[in-house]
Amino acid sequence: MPSMPSLPSHVDILRTLVGTPSVSSPDPSFDQSNRGVVDHLAELCEQLGFRVEVVPLERSPHKANLIATLGPADQPGGLVFSGHTDTVPYDRDQWHTDPFTLTQRDDGSLFGLGVADMKGFFPCALHAVRTLGAGALKKPVVLVATADEESTMFGAQQLVSEGRRLGRHAIIGEPTGMRPVRKHKGVMMERVLLEGHAGHSSDPSLGRNAIEGMGRVIEALGRVRADFAARYHDASFSVPGPTLNLGKVFGGDSPNRICARCELYFDVRPLPGMLPDAIRAELSRAVQEAIVGLGLSAECGALVDGVPPFETPADSPFVRACEEVTGAASMAVMFGTEAPYLSELGMETVVMGPGDIAVAHQPDETLRVQDLEHATGLYTQLLARFCGA
Protein backbone atom coordinates (compact mmCIF):
# COMPACT_ATOMS: atom_id res chain seq x y z
CA MET A 1 0.00 0.00 0.00
CA PRO A 2 1.53 3.36 -0.96
CA SER A 3 2.14 5.50 2.09
CA MET A 4 0.08 8.67 2.38
CA PRO A 5 1.75 12.02 2.05
CA SER A 6 2.40 13.97 5.22
CA LEU A 7 0.02 16.56 6.59
CA PRO A 8 0.71 19.43 9.00
CA SER A 9 -0.24 18.59 12.61
CA HIS A 10 -3.76 19.14 13.89
CA VAL A 11 -2.64 22.25 15.74
CA ASP A 12 -0.76 23.66 12.75
CA ILE A 13 -3.76 23.19 10.44
CA LEU A 14 -6.04 24.76 13.03
CA ARG A 15 -3.64 27.67 13.51
CA THR A 16 -3.88 28.52 9.80
CA LEU A 17 -7.66 28.12 9.72
CA VAL A 18 -8.15 30.31 12.81
CA GLY A 19 -5.69 32.85 11.40
CA THR A 20 -7.80 33.15 8.25
CA PRO A 21 -10.87 35.26 9.16
CA SER A 22 -14.19 34.00 7.74
CA VAL A 23 -16.92 35.77 9.68
CA SER A 24 -20.36 35.50 8.14
CA SER A 25 -23.20 37.71 9.23
CA PRO A 26 -26.46 39.08 7.87
CA ASP A 27 -24.96 42.48 8.80
CA PRO A 28 -22.78 43.50 5.82
CA SER A 29 -20.42 45.47 8.09
CA PHE A 30 -19.25 42.16 9.68
CA ASP A 31 -19.60 39.82 6.71
CA GLN A 32 -16.40 38.42 5.12
CA SER A 33 -15.51 35.93 2.40
CA ASN A 34 -14.68 32.33 3.37
CA ARG A 35 -12.38 31.86 0.37
CA GLY A 36 -9.17 31.89 2.43
CA VAL A 37 -10.36 28.94 4.52
CA VAL A 38 -11.74 27.06 1.51
CA ASP A 39 -8.55 27.58 -0.49
CA HIS A 40 -6.36 26.35 2.38
CA LEU A 41 -8.52 23.24 2.88
CA ALA A 42 -8.45 22.63 -0.90
CA GLU A 43 -4.65 22.72 -0.80
CA LEU A 44 -4.51 20.21 2.09
CA CYS A 45 -7.01 17.93 0.31
CA GLU A 46 -4.91 18.03 -2.85
CA GLN A 47 -1.86 17.02 -0.80
CA LEU A 48 -3.81 13.90 0.25
CA GLY A 49 -4.78 13.16 -3.36
CA PHE A 50 -8.41 14.35 -3.24
CA ARG A 51 -10.12 15.57 -6.43
CA VAL A 52 -11.08 19.11 -5.45
CA GLU A 53 -13.93 21.35 -6.57
CA VAL A 54 -14.29 24.93 -5.32
CA VAL A 55 -17.82 26.08 -6.21
CA PRO A 56 -18.66 29.80 -5.80
CA LEU A 57 -22.08 30.52 -4.30
CA GLU A 58 -24.59 31.73 -6.86
CA ARG A 59 -26.19 34.09 -4.33
CA SER A 60 -22.82 35.29 -2.93
CA PRO A 61 -20.09 34.80 -5.54
CA HIS A 62 -17.25 35.95 -3.28
CA LYS A 63 -17.91 32.88 -1.10
CA ALA A 64 -17.59 29.21 -2.01
CA ASN A 65 -18.25 25.62 -1.04
CA LEU A 66 -15.50 23.04 -1.23
CA ILE A 67 -16.27 19.48 -2.35
CA ALA A 68 -13.27 17.14 -2.29
CA THR A 69 -13.45 13.44 -3.14
CA LEU A 70 -10.95 10.65 -2.58
CA GLY A 71 -11.32 7.02 -3.56
CA PRO A 72 -13.16 5.15 -6.30
CA ALA A 73 -15.81 7.55 -7.63
CA ASP A 74 -17.68 4.74 -9.45
CA GLN A 75 -18.58 3.09 -6.14
CA PRO A 76 -21.80 4.15 -4.44
CA GLY A 77 -21.97 4.76 -0.71
CA GLY A 78 -19.00 6.09 1.16
CA LEU A 79 -18.77 8.64 3.91
CA VAL A 80 -19.10 12.42 3.82
CA PHE A 81 -17.35 14.64 6.36
CA SER A 82 -19.10 18.00 6.31
CA GLY A 83 -18.40 21.24 8.15
CA HIS A 84 -18.94 24.96 7.78
CA THR A 85 -16.02 27.28 7.19
CA ASP A 86 -17.51 30.46 8.62
CA THR A 87 -17.62 31.81 12.16
CA VAL A 88 -19.88 34.30 13.90
CA PRO A 89 -18.63 37.85 14.63
CA TYR A 90 -16.72 38.46 17.89
CA ASP A 91 -16.31 41.06 20.65
CA ARG A 92 -12.60 41.81 20.51
CA ASP A 93 -12.42 43.58 23.91
CA GLN A 94 -13.96 40.59 25.70
CA TRP A 95 -11.34 38.14 24.44
CA HIS A 96 -8.25 37.49 26.61
CA THR A 97 -6.27 36.44 23.51
CA ASP A 98 -6.29 37.57 19.88
CA PRO A 99 -9.28 35.69 18.37
CA PHE A 100 -7.33 35.14 15.11
CA THR A 101 -4.14 33.82 16.74
CA LEU A 102 -4.44 30.21 17.92
CA THR A 103 -3.16 30.30 21.48
CA GLN A 104 -2.17 27.12 23.33
CA ARG A 105 -1.92 26.76 27.11
CA ASP A 106 0.30 24.22 28.89
CA ASP A 107 -2.74 22.05 29.69
CA GLY A 108 -3.47 21.59 25.98
CA SER A 109 -6.31 24.12 25.79
CA LEU A 110 -6.49 25.97 22.49
CA PHE A 111 -8.15 29.37 22.14
CA GLY A 112 -9.28 31.13 18.98
CA LEU A 113 -12.39 32.18 17.07
CA GLY A 114 -14.07 29.09 15.60
CA VAL A 115 -11.85 26.44 17.26
CA ALA A 116 -14.91 24.54 18.50
CA ASP A 117 -17.50 25.87 16.04
CA MET A 118 -16.10 24.44 13.92
CA LYS A 119 -12.68 24.89 12.39
CA GLY A 120 -11.27 22.19 14.71
CA PHE A 121 -13.30 19.56 12.87
CA PHE A 122 -11.33 19.88 9.61
CA PRO A 123 -7.89 18.74 10.87
CA CYS A 124 -9.63 15.74 12.49
CA ALA A 125 -11.35 14.67 9.27
CA LEU A 126 -8.18 15.17 7.23
CA HIS A 127 -6.03 13.23 9.71
CA ALA A 128 -8.58 10.40 9.79
CA VAL A 129 -8.25 10.07 6.00
CA ARG A 130 -4.46 10.23 6.19
CA THR A 131 -4.41 7.60 8.96
CA LEU A 132 -6.59 5.12 7.08
CA GLY A 133 -4.77 5.81 3.81
CA ALA A 134 -6.13 6.26 0.28
CA GLY A 135 -5.12 2.72 -0.61
CA ALA A 136 -7.60 1.30 1.90
CA LEU A 137 -10.61 3.11 0.39
CA LYS A 138 -13.09 0.81 -1.35
CA LYS A 139 -15.71 3.56 -1.38
CA PRO A 140 -15.16 7.31 -1.70
CA VAL A 141 -14.70 9.68 1.21
CA VAL A 142 -15.93 13.22 0.56
CA LEU A 143 -14.93 16.32 2.46
CA VAL A 144 -17.50 19.13 2.21
CA ALA A 145 -16.73 22.61 3.54
CA THR A 146 -19.63 25.03 3.25
CA ALA A 147 -20.09 28.80 3.34
CA ASP A 148 -22.56 30.84 5.39
CA GLU A 149 -23.90 28.31 7.90
CA GLU A 150 -23.88 31.01 10.58
CA SER A 151 -25.92 33.46 8.49
CA THR A 152 -28.00 32.46 5.48
CA MET A 153 -27.35 28.71 4.96
CA PHE A 154 -26.77 29.58 1.29
CA GLY A 155 -23.86 27.12 1.09
CA ALA A 156 -25.88 24.08 2.20
CA GLN A 157 -28.91 25.25 0.24
CA GLN A 158 -26.79 25.36 -2.90
CA LEU A 159 -25.69 21.75 -2.36
CA VAL A 160 -29.40 20.88 -2.39
CA SER A 161 -30.26 23.02 -5.43
CA GLU A 162 -27.32 21.45 -7.31
CA GLY A 163 -28.70 18.02 -6.38
CA ARG A 164 -25.21 16.96 -5.27
CA ARG A 165 -24.77 13.20 -4.99
CA LEU A 166 -22.20 13.11 -2.23
CA GLY A 167 -22.57 9.76 -0.49
CA ARG A 168 -24.80 7.57 1.60
CA HIS A 169 -23.70 8.62 5.11
CA ALA A 170 -22.68 12.00 6.45
CA ILE A 171 -21.07 13.31 9.59
CA ILE A 172 -21.40 17.00 10.37
CA GLY A 173 -18.64 17.86 12.81
CA GLU A 174 -20.42 20.52 14.88
CA PRO A 175 -19.26 20.42 18.52
CA THR A 176 -21.16 17.68 20.37
CA GLY A 177 -18.33 16.35 22.54
CA MET A 178 -18.24 13.45 20.00
CA ARG A 179 -21.68 12.25 21.05
CA PRO A 180 -23.83 11.30 18.06
CA VAL A 181 -26.75 13.66 17.49
CA ARG A 182 -29.57 12.44 15.29
CA LYS A 183 -32.15 15.19 15.69
CA HIS A 184 -32.61 18.86 16.33
CA LYS A 185 -35.37 21.40 16.21
CA GLY A 186 -35.87 23.77 13.33
CA VAL A 187 -35.35 27.53 13.47
CA MET A 188 -37.91 29.93 12.00
CA MET A 189 -37.73 33.72 12.26
CA GLU A 190 -41.00 35.38 11.32
CA ARG A 191 -42.60 38.79 11.10
CA VAL A 192 -46.07 40.29 11.27
CA LEU A 193 -46.71 43.78 9.93
CA LEU A 194 -49.99 45.49 10.78
CA GLU A 195 -51.09 48.63 8.97
CA GLY A 196 -53.99 50.90 9.83
CA HIS A 197 -54.06 54.64 9.59
CA ALA A 198 -53.00 57.58 11.72
CA GLY A 199 -55.21 60.21 13.31
CA HIS A 200 -55.54 62.57 16.26
CA SER A 201 -55.45 60.71 19.56
CA SER A 202 -58.40 62.68 20.91
CA ASP A 203 -60.83 60.84 18.62
CA PRO A 204 -60.19 57.09 18.13
CA SER A 205 -62.67 56.97 15.25
CA LEU A 206 -60.25 59.08 13.17
CA GLY A 207 -57.75 56.25 12.74
CA ARG A 208 -57.07 52.53 12.91
CA ASN A 209 -54.59 51.70 15.63
CA ALA A 210 -51.98 49.09 14.68
CA ILE A 211 -50.63 48.78 18.24
CA GLU A 212 -54.11 47.84 19.52
CA GLY A 213 -54.23 45.24 16.74
CA MET A 214 -50.82 43.90 17.69
CA GLY A 215 -52.11 43.32 21.22
CA ARG A 216 -54.75 41.00 19.75
CA VAL A 217 -52.15 39.33 17.52
CA ILE A 218 -49.87 38.66 20.49
CA GLU A 219 -52.75 37.04 22.38
CA ALA A 220 -53.55 34.92 19.33
CA LEU A 221 -49.92 33.79 18.99
CA GLY A 222 -50.02 32.78 22.66
CA ARG A 223 -53.02 30.55 21.89
CA VAL A 224 -51.19 29.00 18.91
CA ARG A 225 -48.21 28.35 21.17
CA ALA A 226 -50.40 26.61 23.75
CA ASP A 227 -52.01 24.57 20.99
CA PHE A 228 -48.58 23.51 19.60
CA ALA A 229 -47.49 22.52 23.10
CA ALA A 230 -50.58 20.34 23.47
CA ARG A 231 -50.09 18.66 20.08
CA TYR A 232 -46.31 18.15 19.92
CA HIS A 233 -43.97 16.75 22.52
CA ASP A 234 -40.60 15.01 22.35
CA ALA A 235 -39.01 14.15 25.68
CA SER A 236 -35.54 13.68 24.15
CA PHE A 237 -35.21 17.48 23.97
CA SER A 238 -34.37 19.34 27.18
CA VAL A 239 -37.15 21.74 26.19
CA PRO A 240 -39.55 19.04 25.00
CA GLY A 241 -42.07 21.16 23.09
CA PRO A 242 -41.90 23.60 20.20
CA THR A 243 -41.23 27.18 21.34
CA LEU A 244 -42.47 30.56 20.16
CA ASN A 245 -40.59 33.64 21.38
CA LEU A 246 -41.70 37.24 20.89
CA GLY A 247 -38.40 38.96 20.09
CA LYS A 248 -39.04 42.51 18.91
CA VAL A 249 -41.99 44.81 18.52
CA PHE A 250 -41.89 48.31 17.11
CA GLY A 251 -44.22 50.89 15.73
CA GLY A 252 -45.77 54.28 16.23
CA ASP A 253 -44.09 57.54 17.10
CA SER A 254 -45.99 59.86 19.41
CA PRO A 255 -48.49 59.43 22.27
CA ASN A 256 -50.93 61.82 20.64
CA ARG A 257 -51.08 60.07 17.27
CA ILE A 258 -53.03 56.91 16.46
CA CYS A 259 -50.38 54.37 15.48
CA ALA A 260 -50.68 53.45 11.79
CA ARG A 261 -48.00 50.78 11.60
CA CYS A 262 -46.69 48.14 14.00
CA GLU A 263 -44.36 45.24 13.38
CA LEU A 264 -43.49 42.14 15.42
CA TYR A 265 -40.55 39.74 15.04
CA PHE A 266 -40.76 36.33 16.65
CA ASP A 267 -39.01 32.99 16.51
CA VAL A 268 -40.44 29.48 16.37
CA ARG A 269 -38.44 26.31 17.10
CA PRO A 270 -40.46 23.42 15.61
CA LEU A 271 -39.91 19.79 16.56
CA PRO A 272 -38.98 17.16 13.95
CA GLY A 273 -42.17 16.22 12.13
CA MET A 274 -43.57 19.77 12.17
CA LEU A 275 -43.55 21.27 8.67
CA PRO A 276 -42.41 24.92 8.46
CA ASP A 277 -44.86 25.80 5.66
CA ALA A 278 -47.81 24.33 7.56
CA ILE A 279 -46.77 26.20 10.72
CA ARG A 280 -46.50 29.44 8.77
CA ALA A 281 -50.00 28.94 7.32
CA GLU A 282 -51.41 28.28 10.79
CA LEU A 283 -49.74 31.40 12.22
CA SER A 284 -50.97 33.53 9.36
CA ARG A 285 -54.56 32.29 9.84
CA ALA A 286 -54.41 33.13 13.55
CA VAL A 287 -53.14 36.64 12.80
CA GLN A 288 -55.85 37.34 10.21
CA GLU A 289 -58.58 36.11 12.58
CA ALA A 290 -57.20 38.23 15.42
CA ILE A 291 -57.64 41.51 13.56
CA VAL A 292 -61.10 40.92 12.11
CA GLY A 293 -63.21 44.06 12.51
CA LEU A 294 -60.30 46.37 13.40
CA GLY A 295 -59.87 47.88 9.92
CA LEU A 296 -56.23 46.82 9.79
CA SER A 297 -54.30 44.88 7.17
CA ALA A 298 -51.75 42.21 8.12
CA GLU A 299 -48.75 40.86 6.30
CA CYS A 300 -47.07 37.71 7.66
CA GLY A 301 -43.93 35.98 6.47
CA ALA A 302 -40.44 34.70 7.07
CA LEU A 303 -37.67 37.14 8.02
CA VAL A 304 -35.03 34.62 6.91
CA ASP A 305 -35.18 31.21 5.22
CA GLY A 306 -34.70 29.44 8.57
CA VAL A 307 -33.59 25.87 9.17
CA PRO A 308 -35.98 22.92 8.98
CA PRO A 309 -36.06 20.43 11.88
CA PHE A 310 -33.89 17.35 11.42
CA GLU A 311 -34.17 13.71 12.40
CA THR A 312 -32.38 10.53 11.35
CA PRO A 313 -34.23 7.44 12.64
CA ALA A 314 -32.85 5.79 15.78
CA ASP A 315 -32.60 2.46 13.99
CA SER A 316 -30.54 3.82 11.07
CA PRO A 317 -27.47 1.60 10.63
CA PHE A 318 -25.30 4.70 10.53
CA VAL A 319 -26.68 6.01 13.85
CA ARG A 320 -26.07 2.55 15.32
CA ALA A 321 -22.50 2.53 14.06
CA CYS A 322 -21.79 5.96 15.54
CA GLU A 323 -23.21 4.78 18.87
CA GLU A 324 -21.06 1.64 18.81
CA VAL A 325 -17.85 3.48 17.92
CA THR A 326 -18.35 6.21 20.53
CA GLY A 327 -20.04 4.07 23.21
CA ALA A 328 -22.56 6.90 23.59
CA ALA A 329 -26.31 6.85 22.99
CA SER A 330 -27.51 9.20 20.26
CA MET A 331 -29.25 12.34 21.43
CA ALA A 332 -31.16 15.45 20.45
CA VAL A 333 -29.75 18.99 20.58
CA MET A 334 -31.34 22.39 20.68
CA PHE A 335 -29.21 24.10 18.02
CA GLY A 336 -29.77 24.07 14.26
CA THR A 337 -27.26 22.70 11.74
CA GLU A 338 -26.92 21.93 8.03
CA ALA A 339 -28.12 18.37 8.69
CA PRO A 340 -31.64 18.83 7.23
CA TYR A 341 -30.06 19.80 3.89
CA LEU A 342 -27.78 16.76 3.81
CA SER A 343 -30.78 14.59 4.76
CA GLU A 344 -32.69 16.11 1.86
CA LEU A 345 -29.86 14.94 -0.40
CA GLY A 346 -30.58 11.38 0.72
CA MET A 347 -27.80 10.95 3.27
CA GLU A 348 -28.17 9.31 6.65
CA THR A 349 -26.76 12.16 8.71
CA VAL A 350 -25.32 12.32 12.21
CA VAL A 351 -23.97 15.47 13.86
CA MET A 352 -20.84 14.58 15.82
CA GLY A 353 -17.74 16.63 16.36
CA PRO A 354 -15.08 17.67 18.87
CA GLY A 355 -15.66 20.40 21.44
CA ASP A 356 -18.53 21.84 23.39
CA ILE A 357 -21.32 23.97 21.89
CA ALA A 358 -21.47 25.86 25.21
CA VAL A 359 -18.21 27.69 24.38
CA ALA A 360 -19.29 28.53 20.82
CA HIS A 361 -20.30 32.07 19.80
CA GLN A 362 -18.51 33.38 22.93
CA PRO A 363 -15.30 35.19 23.83
CA ASP A 364 -12.38 32.82 24.65
CA GLU A 365 -13.82 29.97 22.56
CA THR A 366 -11.74 26.89 23.39
CA LEU A 367 -11.01 23.27 22.48
CA ARG A 368 -8.41 20.83 23.82
CA VAL A 369 -5.69 19.16 21.76
CA GLN A 370 -6.85 15.82 23.19
CA ASP A 371 -10.37 16.51 21.79
CA LEU A 372 -8.83 16.72 18.32
CA GLU A 373 -6.94 13.45 18.76
CA HIS A 374 -9.98 11.67 20.23
CA ALA A 375 -12.22 12.80 17.34
CA THR A 376 -9.65 11.72 14.77
CA GLY A 377 -9.52 8.21 16.25
CA LEU A 378 -13.30 7.81 16.14
CA TYR A 379 -13.56 9.25 12.61
CA THR A 380 -10.85 6.84 11.46
CA GLN A 381 -12.88 3.88 12.77
CA LEU A 382 -16.03 5.07 11.00
CA LEU A 383 -14.08 5.69 7.82
CA ALA A 384 -12.65 2.16 7.94
CA ARG A 385 -16.14 0.76 8.49
CA PHE A 386 -17.96 2.72 5.77
CA CYS A 387 -15.23 3.23 3.14
CA GLY A 388 -12.72 0.48 3.90
CA ALA A 389 -12.73 -3.19 2.98
Ligand SMILES: [Zn+2]
Ligand atom coordinates in the same frame (compact mmCIF):
# COMPACT_ATOMS: atom_id res chain seq x y z
ZN1 LIG B 1 -21.44 25.61 13.87
